[in-house]
Amino acid sequence: MGEQAVTGAGDTPLGPTTAGMAADGRPAGSAAVPGAGMSADASVAAERSAATEAAPRELIADLVAGPGGVMTDEVGVITGELTLRTTYADGQAHLSVQYRDADEWYAVTGGTARLADPAGLDAVHTIALGLLNRPEG
Numbered sequence: 001m002g003e004q005a006v007t008g009a010g011d012t013p014l015g016p017t018t019a020g021m022a023a024d025g026r027p028a029g030s031a032a033v034p035g036a037g038m039s040a041d042a043s044v045a046a047e048r049s050a051a052t053e054a055a056p057r058e059l060i061a062d063l064v065a066g067p068g069g070v071m072t073d074e075v076g077v078i079t080g081e082l083t084l085r086t087t088y089a090d091g092q093a094h095l096s097v098q099y100r101d102a103d104e105w106y107a108v109t110g111g112t113a114r115l116a117d118p119a120g121l122d123a124v125h126t127i128a129l130g131l132l133n134r135p136e137g
Helices: 040-055 119-132
Strands: 057-064 070-072 076-078 079-089 092-099 106-114
Touching: 057 119, 079 119, 092 119, 106 119
Parallel strands: none
Antiparallel strands: 057 079, 070 076, 070 106, 079 092, 092 106
């Protein structure tokens, strides 16, 4: 594999002469490519992050509490068929539960944590659900 020059009209070189790799698999030397930076992508990501930060998110799933139930701040332990709600607001994840199809929500004791990136809410919800959902005991 050799290098080929990329040329325009009149055989004028247009840019880097490799596809980013040398024949031996090592990266080729760096080349400046104007306009190929991440500034546009970074600004879009920052806008999405700011929008997500401002808007509360909520994830909900049904579960069956294991032995010992789920400890809540308001009423102590609740057991049986429950619904878990994981919310994100003001840089924090919050866990709450309710008896399935009930109106009242109860804060899970110790179920609030700082969350630097709202994208992590899905993982927090999945882990909490895995810990609390014990239909077979």
